[in-house]
Amino acid sequence: MAENTAAHEPNEKDYDSGEIQVLEGLDPVRKRPGMYIGSTDERGLHHLISEIVDNSVDEALAGFCDTIEVVITPEGAVSVTDNGRGIPTDIHPKEGVSAVEVVLTKLHAGGKFGGGGYKVSGGLHGVGLSCVNALSEWLEVEVCRNGKIFRQRYQRGKPMYPLKEVGATEKRGTRVTFYPDGEIFETLDFSYDIIRTRLREVAYLNKGVKIILKDLRPGREREDEFCYKGGILDYVEYLNRDKTTLLPKALYIEKQHNDNAIEIAMQYNDGYNETIYSYANNINTEEGGSHLDGFKNSLTKIINDYAKEHSILKDEERVSGDDVREGLTAIISVKLTDPQFEGQTKTKLGNSEMRTSVAKVLTEGLGTYLEENPAVAKTIIEKAVSASRAREAARKARESVRRKTGLESGQMPEKLQDCNERDAALCELYVVEGDSAGGSAIQGRDSRFQAILSMWGKMLNVEKARADKIYGNDKLYPLIVALGTGIGSEFNIEKLRYHKIIIMADADVDGAHIRTLLLTFFFRYMRPLIEHGYVYSAVPPLYKLTRGKTTRVAYSDEERDKISAEMREGNPNVKIDISRFKGLGEMDPHELWETTMDPEKRTLRRITLVDAEKADHAFGVLMGEDVEPRKEWIEKNARFAINIDI
Numbered sequence: 001m002a003e004n005t006a007a008h009e010p011n012e013k014d015y016d017s018g019e020i021q022v023l024e025g026l027d028p029v030r031k032r033p034g035m036y037i038g039s040t041d042e043r044g045l046h047h048l049i050s051e052i053v054d055n056s057v058d059e060a061l062a063g064f065c066d067t068i069e070v071v072i073t074p075e076g077a078v079s080v081t082d083n084g085r086g087i088p089t090d091i092h093p094k095e096g097v098s099a100v101e102v103v104l105t106k107l108h109a110g111g112k113f114g115g116g117g118y119k120v121s122g123g124l125h126g127v128g129l130s131c132v133n134a135l136s137e138w139l140e141v142e143v144c145r146n147g148k149i150f151r152q153r154y155q156r157g158k159p160m161y162p163l164k165e166v167g168a169t170e171k172r173g174t175r176v177t178f179y180p181d182g183e184i185f186e187t188l189d190f191s192y193d194i195i196r197t198r199l200r201e202v203a204y205l206n207k208g209v210k211i212i213l214k215d216l217r218p219g220r221e222r223e224d225e226f227c228y229k230g231g232i233l234d235y236v237e238y239l240n241r242d243k244t245t246l247l248p249k250a251l252y253i254e255k256q257h258n259d260n261a262i263e264i265a266m267q268y269n270d271g272y273n274e275t276i277y278s279y280a281n282n283i284n285t286e287e288g289g290s291h292l293d294g295f296k297n298s299l300t301k302i303i304n305d306y307a308k309e310h311s312i313l314k315d316e317e318r319v320s321g322d323d324v325r326e327g328l329t330a331i332i333s334v335k336l337t338d339p340q341f342e343g344q345t346k347t348k349l350g351n352s353e354m355r356t357s358v359a360k361v362l363t364e365g366l367g368t369y370l371e372e373n374p375a376v377a378k379t380i381i382e383k384a385v386s387a388s389r390a391r392e393a394a395r396k397a398r399e400s401v402r403r404k405t406g407l408e409s410g411q412m413p414e415k416l417q418d419c420n421e422r423d424a425a426l427c428e429l430y431v432v433e434g435d436s437a438g439g440s441a442i443q444g445r446d447s448r449f450q451a452i453l454s455m456w457g458k459m460l461n462v463e464k465a466r467a468d469k470i471y472g473n474d475k476l477y478p479l480i481v482a483l484g485t486g487i488g489s490e491f492n493i494e495k496l497r498y499h500k501i502i503i504m505a506d507a508d509v510d511g512a513h514i515r516t517l518l519l520t521f522f523f524r525y526m527r528p529l530i531e532h533g534y535v536y537s538a539v540p541p542l543y544k545l546t547r548g549k550t551t552r553v554a555y556s557d558e559e560r561d562k563i564s565a566e567m568r569e570g571n572p573n574v575k576i577d578i579s580r581f582k583g584l585g586e587m588d589p590h591e592l593w594e595t596t597m598d599p600e601k602r603t604l605r606r607i608t609l610v611d612a613e614k615a616d617h618a619f620g621v622l623m624g625e626d627v628e629p630r631k632e633w634i635e636k637n638a639r640f641a642i643n644i645d646i
Contacts, residue, residue, distance in 0.1 A: 016088050016099075029107065029134035030157070033184055036131045041186050046194050048135065051128035052080040052176050057202060057282050059084030060209045061335065065173070069212040070199060072190055076217060079177040086145035086174050089163060098163040100141060100152060104133045105159065132178055133157050135185075139178040144171045156181060192222055200226050204238075205282050205333055207231030232265040232331040239329050242620050243269035246327070246379050253365030257357040259337060264295065264362055266330035268380055271620075272387075272466055273524055274325040279333040280349040283341070286531075289349030291334045294358035300324050302363060306370050307381045319384040322489045326387040332358065387466075394467035413478035417442045419451040429482060429498040430538070430597070431455060433505040433514050436585030437592075441504065444589030445597060451498065453482050459517045462524055463620070476521060487525040493532065501529060502604065504538040504596065506583040516622065519607065530609050539603040540584055541595045546577040553595050555603065 033040055037047045049070065059065035065084035072078055088099035095102050107130050133139045134157040143150045149167040153160045180188050192215045203211045203226035210227040228234045233252040240250070250267035278285045278292040285292065300321040307313040334357075340350040370377040412418055415438075421427050429451045432438040438454030445452060460473045467488050470476050480487055484497045503518050505511035515537060522529055529535050541553035543560045547567045554560035560578065568574040584592065596602055 016090060029131055030184065033131075033135055037135070040184055042191070042194075045180055045185050045187060046190065046198070048132045048178065048180060049078055049080065049190075049195060050198060051132055052178075053199070053202065054282065055128055056080060056082035056084060056174070057206060057209075060206055061281075066208065067210045067212070069214070070195065071213075072192065072195075072215045072217055073177070074216045074218060075179070076188060076190065077177055077179040078190060079175060081173060081175040083171070083173040086143040086172050087141070089143055089145055089148075089150045098150075098152075100143060100150065100163050101159055103129050104139070104141065104152075104154065105157065106130060129176065130157075132176070135181055136178040137181045137183075139176065141177075142175040144169045144173050192220070196224055199224075201235075201284070202226075202282060204228050204232055204235035204331075205279055207234075232263055232333055235331050236265040236267050236329050239275060240267055240269050243271055243329075245269050246383065247376055251366065251369055253361060255361045255365070257361055258353065260354070260357055261335040262291075262358055262361045263333040264330065264358075264365065266328060266366075268383065269327050269329060270383075271327050272464070274327070275329045276325070277331050278349075279331070280339050280341070280354075281335050282333075283339075285341075285347060285349050287342075287348035289342075290351055290353075290355040291332055291349055291358045294355035295330070295332050295362055296321055296325070297355075298359035298362045299366070302366050302370070303381060303384060306367070306377055310374070310377075312378060312381050313385070319381070319388050320391070323384040323387040323391065327383060334358065390466040390468055394471055396468075413453070413481050415454045415478055416482050417445075417447075417452045419447055419449050421449045424497055425499050427451065427498040428500040428502060429453060430502045430504050431479065431518065432584070433511060434583075434585055437504070437506075437583065437587075440585065440587055440589045440592045441597065444591075444593035446593075450597065451482070453479060455479075455514070455518075459514065460521075461517060462521045467525070470521075470525065479521075483526070483529075485526060485529075491526060491528065493528045496529070496534065499534055500536060500604075501534055502536045502538050504540070504584065507540055507542055507581070508583070511583075522607075523609075527609070530607055533606055533608065535607040536604040537607060538596050539605060540587075541581060544579045544581060546579075547574065553591075 029036055033044065037044045037051075053068065053070065056065060056068045059082055060068070065082045067083050069081045070078065071081075087103060090099060091097065092099050092102045095106070133154050136154070137156065139154045141152050141154075143163075147168055147170070148165050149169050150163050151166045152163040182188055192213075196213055199211045199213050203209060207228055207230060210225065213222075213224045213226075215222045230237075230252075233250055236250045246268040250265055253262075253264040255262055276292070276295075278288055278295070280289065280291060300319075303324045304313070304318055307319070308315070313319070334349075334354055336351060336354065338351070342348040342350055370380075419427055426449050428449055430441055430445070431453050432441050433455055435454050435456055438452055441452045455475060459475045460469065462470060462476075470480075470487065482497070483501070484495045485491050485493060486495070501522075503515050505514045519530075519535075522535055539555055541555050542557075543554040545552045545554060545560065545563055545567060550567065552563050552567065554563050564576050564578065567576050581587065584596070587595070594601060
């Protein structure tokens, strides 16, 4: 496989305890876990699995592993097994203990520092296994190597006994099983869907590697298997599966440049949004870096140069990078010998040479493709020109709206009742459906930190709308101004005025529609708000239960029945008045505060993007112009609908 060529000629004799180099101790991990895995919430919890899987993938990149299995055990632990060489089991020449124990107890220890163990690796910081060990209540490692089975168990990072031989085997590889520490993490409940998304991504990035996922928890049993011969080419086509594409087939470019392996897959669709994912040694570089910069800059130059050479654009005419990338779905995957990431979570690639390498590879590959497919080239350029004109229209629309409303002076929208606090981290914006509910929210709120923006009437479906339509929309533009960030390419999260944006809509079909429209808008034009965890959905109560002067509320049918039984106090003849809230506007200010707005009592659901591709697909199906996919989705999922007013 091409991704192996950037490594070295496989030689098992190269890999022994001498390749394990120790840089420093393990103690800081439990004290400051966020420094090493990003956080101690759900995201940090799942990062533990990624650290172990990355080690197995490194074995695959080196040419020694083709199968990885991840199992959620019945008790909620996670086991990761590969058929690689197995961690070296001999005694480390410097540390005096097994190499297995060294990599599990020393912070910066691994086969990735000296150059002999691995040439291409995602886990170059050498903290993967040791971090997982330090942050686990218990961990067990089993190594099959040289015909023998070795095992060792740890308790909160401390070995319970030395590595010991426990049997014979013809297999080889490593199995790591761990149970995260409840003293460290906010939750210990692994999400199958989050793990599934990451493993599918890993399989796309490493063509031919089989990855198996199993959930053995009682009542939650599931299993998936991923293996893609086409790699990232299959990935792009999967992302575009529900879209009308402009290229007959996704373009795939694969080439070596300066000992680095570069893969690019790309395909245009007729939509208005760009979807570009970049990776370095299988790590999702969410903040981009030099490889993504090289791709974007080169793409813009290639399209403009081709258009001018073939007189599609006038002499002074030029399309911008944003215009060129409209409707583009692309994957950039690089595998390099000495990656420089920013921080342990590896969200940005810093290697400056990758900018030139990716640009050169794309220029050669895409340039040739355009020359051989002039009709496709013309279609792409015409789409970019159309995007450029729409962007200019959006600018004029934005300026026009600002002049008409006086908002260029910093004036806030009429429908916004702002809070007194100016520290964005402490501020909340409630986006409320309807003037009636908005009035109650304004009266019931804590004006020190809670702002209210009332929405009314039919909201714009932005799935098939460009920015010029949004700036001119009387429902969405006040929201844009209130948030302060701008939209699309102008978006700047540093200007955000509220760190909690709470959608408060009725618990019925209309309310669900409003939420979907708003989330579509945030997803398409303000996605970092969701990525940073700033968007929430309020959970209003469904029922009011009254017995005499005692009143309680319930948020579900199950809670209604439970509260009703409690209020009867064992007497089935006691009358309990149960009424269904028809909407937020029906609540008085005190009720709305007590049930939906009081930080001490309310329930908020944070909107997350654990699977951006899945969200992209859902919004495309539900909010796009094509009726048939939406009809199929409704027919498939109608049986799951609850709490729908008829």
